[in-house]
Amino acid sequence: MHLLFATSIVPDGALASGYEIANAAIIDALRRAGVRVTVIGFIWPGKTPSDPQNTVVLDAVEVRTESAPPLQKLAWLGKAVLSGLTFSSVKLRVVSDAQVRAAIDRAGPFDGYVLNSVQFAGAFEKVLTDRPFVFVAHNVEHRSAEENAAAAGSVLQRWMFRREARLLKVMEERLCGDARFVFTLAEEDRAALGVASDGRSAVLPLVIRAQAPTSKAKRHIDCDAALIGTWTWQPNRIGLDWFLTKVVPHLKPDFRIRIAGNLPSGVSSPHPGVSFVGRVPDAQAFVRSAAVIPLISTAGSGVQLKTIETFELGLPSVATSRSLRGIGYRPDNCIVTDDPIAFAAALQAAAANLRDVDGSAFHRRQLKALDAAIGLGLEKLGAVLQEAAA
Numbered sequence: 001m002h003l004l005f006a007t008s009i010v011p012d013g014a015l016a017s018g019y020e021i022a023n024a025a026i027i028d029a030l031r032r033a034g035v036r037v038t039v040i041g042f043i044w045p046g047k048t049p050s051d052p053q054n055t056v057v058l059d060a061v062e063v064r065t066e067s068a069p070p071l072q073k074l075a076w077l078g079k080a081v082l083s084g085l086t087f088s089s090v091k092l093r094v095v096s097d098a099q100v101r102a103a104i105d106r107a108g109p110f111d112g113y114v115l116n117s118v119q120f121a122g123a124f125e126k127v128l129t130d131r132p133f134v135f136v137a138h139n140v141e142h143r144s145a146e147e148n149a150a151a152a153g154s155v156l157q158r159w160m161f162r163r164e165a166r167l168l169k170v171m172e173e174r175l176c177g178d179a180r181f182v183f184t185l186a187e188e189d190r191a192a193l194g195v196a197s198d199g200r201s202a203v204l205p206l207v208i209r210a211q212a213p214t215s216k217a218k219r220h221i222d223c224d225a226a227l228i229g230t231w232t233w234q235p236n237r238i239g240l241d242w243f244l245t246k247v248v249p250h251l252k253p254d255f256r257i258r259i260a261g262n263l264p265s266g267v268s269s270p271h272p273g274v275s276f277v278g279r280v281p282d283a284q285a286f287v288r289s290a291a292v293i294p295l296i297s298t299a300g301s302g303v304q305l306k307t308i309e310t311f312e313l314g315l316p317s318v319a320t321s322r323s324l325r326g327i328g329y330r331p332d333n334c335i336v337t338d339d340p341i342a343f344a345a346a347l348q349a350a351a352a353n354l355r356d357v358d359g360s361a362f363h364r365r366q367l368k369a370l371d372a373a374i375g376l377g378l379e380k381l382g383a384v385l386q387e388a389a390a
Contacts, residue, residue, distance in 0.1 A: 007041040007116035013050035018305035025206045029374045038107045063091040066232040086167045089122035100127045132384050135179035140192045142169035147299045148234040181377040186326030202373040205366045208309045212363035224351040226290030228260040238299040244269045250344035291351040295319035314359035318346040
């Protein structure tokens with residue numbers, strides 16, 4: 001079976017975001033199942049695809065809203081309103097349907113599509129739904145947009161997110177209805193998308209890497225707690241704001257917290273132990289240098305890749321219940337609480353009594369379940385293809 005994996009940004013090997021980590025895990029699982037996978041989509045400016053022989057690059061694009069100049073943001077908004085597309089999809093309309101079709105034809109004969117999330121599929125829906133497809137719903141995007149609207153700081157932002165929510169809801173319903181099978185990254189997302197039946201969908205338990213971490217070296221602790229993420233993504237920003245305003249005030253002044261990753265403007269903390277360190281060269285080394293990992297999701301859907309990475313590495317953690325969505329197994333050194341005062345107390349207790357565990361069992365469990373779920377979807381798609389060929 002040859003499938004075209006249609007995604008906003010093709011893999012370049014960097015794995016710089018949770019989205020890219022998830023994509024790599026899904027593509028690897030498809031290939032382990034014997035599928036020939038050709039990836040099609042855009043690439044970040046200045047990057048090259050990690051697997052050029054099996055990748056079709058449409059163009060280089062910079063679609064990160066936080067780094068775009070005001071005039072570019074206004075242009076995207078105007079184009080979205082005029083076209084009826086979502087803001088996230090219209091940013092990808094730098095090539096025409098005809099150009100996408102020509103690129104698909106160059107990929108050679110193939111059996112169907114894997115439509116990876118709604119952004120790319122929404123931008124070129126007419127082109128990408130002419131053959132049987134499976135749909136990968138990384139999140140329930142319309143729910144995330146509704147939460148973003150509720151947390152927005154301006155009337156314009158609230159209007160934009162509410163508009164996104166309305167359009168995304170219709171688009172997700174259409175894609176889920178037309179798909180031969182739907183993959184979600186969290187169990188609760190199946191019902192939220194209306195595909196809770198086992199014949200219609202399955203959850204993909206993700207892994208950060210194909211092989212379990214093997215480092216047995218003793219950890220050198222440089223701080224009490226460490227967080228890393230794409231904080232400009234609104235659901236992550238909501239969690240970070242909760243942590244800084246609700247949890248951090250209850251931590252002792254000498255409790256050291258390092259926060260890595262790109263920050264939006266206006267993020268700060270008066271706590272003397274909080275340090276914002278920006279980009280770090282090695283994300284795994286960064287989190288391993290902390291006594292405990294706060295897992296702070298309070299919004300969004302889908303799965304938290306930072307939770308999976310923490311569990312794979314066997315690191316102590318304190319997690320909100322939302323941080324565990326899509327996770328079927330919780331290790332003994334993870335404490336769960338949504339109460340800010342209890343969260344702070346648990347962080348201090350974990351940092352004072354370091355307790356790592358072997359994360360390889362978690363990794364093996366996730367990988368086995370991922371391959372089984374992929375097999376279910378491919379079985380459904382294969383049956384459709386056989387009927388069409390008969």
